[in-house]
Amino acid sequence: MNGNNAIHIKDLTKYYRGNQEPAVDKVSMDVSDGQIFGLLGPNGAGKTTMIRILCGLLAPTGGTVTVGGYALDKDIHKIRRIIGVVPQEIALYPTLTADENLVVYGGICGLKKYELKEGINRWLSVFGLEKSRHQQVGRFSGGMKRRLNLIAGLLHNPQILFLDEPTVGVDVQSKNVIIENLMEINKFGTTIVYTSHYLEEAENLCSHLAIIDQGRIIARGTMNDIRKAHNTEARLEDIFLELTGKDLRD
Ligand code: ADP
Numbered sequence: 001m002n003g004n005n006a007i008h009i010k011d012l013t014k015y016y017r018g019n020q021e022p023a024v025d026k027v028s029m030d031v032s033d034g035q036i037f038g039l040l041g042p043n044g045a046g047k048t049t050m051i052r053i054l055c056g057l058l059a060p061t062g063g064t065v066t067v068g069g070y071a072l073d074k075d076i077h078k079i080r081r082i083i084g085v086v087p088q089e090i091a092l093y094p095t096l097t098a099d100e101n102l103v104v105y106g107g108i109c110g111l112k113k114y115e116l117k118e119g120i121n122r123w124l125s126v127f128g129l130e131k132s133r134h135q136q137v138g139r140f141s142g143g144m145k146r147r148l149n150l151i152a153g154l155l156h157n158p159q160i161l162f163l164d165e166p167t168v169g170v171d172v173q174s175k176n177v178i179i180e181n182l183m184e185i186n187k188f189g190t191t192i193v194y195t196s197h198y199l200e201e202a203e204n205l206c207s208h209l210a211i212i213d214q215g216r217i218i219a220r221g222t223m224n225d226i227r228k229a230h231n232t233e234a235r236l237e238d239i240f241l242e243l244t245g246k247d248l249r250d
Helices: 045-056 076-084 100-111 112-125 142-154 172-187 197-204 223-230 236-244
Strands: 005-015 024-032 034-039 061-067 083-086 159-165 192-197 207-215 216-221
Touching: 024 045, 024 207, 034 045, 034 076, 034 159, 034 172, 034 197, 034 223, 045 061, 045 159, 045 192, 083 142, 100 112, 100 142, 100 236, 112 142, 112 172, 142 159, 142 172, 142 216, 172 192, 172 197, 192 197, 197 236, 207 223, 207 236, 216 223, 216 236
Parallel strands: 034 192, 034 207, 083 159, 159 192
Antiparallel strands: 005 024, 005 061, 207 216
């Protein structure tokens, strides 16, 4: 391990082919073991690009990254074993049942049969999907799909869990179950890196935050650090607007 850094990023840069401007522009930051780290920013800020790079799904243009002490450019196979990834797009097979989907994911992670069975039973119950386990996922509500998507990323008990906008498009009940359980999972030692544009949610969930805009970090630290650097009375939403401006980003 690299000290107590779950993630160490130095001068990370990403240019997509054909783009003049970088999507991620010389970002340096650390995430310590045990944190719930929120990467916040408006649309197009570079959040998904960063998460995809950290998970080894996208090659950076420059910079160095270590995840769990392993260098991204040398030890991606070791990194894959210790991370869980919950992408923004629902990555489930609609014609398979919830159970069958998780068996497929568990198989990819190389879980033993009994570990898989135990994990599936446990997480389906935790996320309130036990009764729907034999239903085809195509018939699930948006919130149920998101919860199952999350379980798929958790089945192998990852040391570090990446989530890209895990609560987008779900009802309040599902959102609460997701947030409460992320806190619980973190208590048992999993480091969580999460992107969101729901500021209030991030404020409640995250121990540490970075606000990113146009590929650059423009504020970071605990909520208190960020407040101290700005108007201590302001809501995160107001600080965010002050930092990122009011231009529409769609
Ligand atoms: P966020 O997740 O914060 O909304 P993204 O990481 O998706 O931001 O996008 C950052 C920037 O990179 C945006 O300007 C976006 O248009 C651009 N971008 C994202 N994906 C691609 C791609 N596959 N090809 C070209 N440009 C991309």
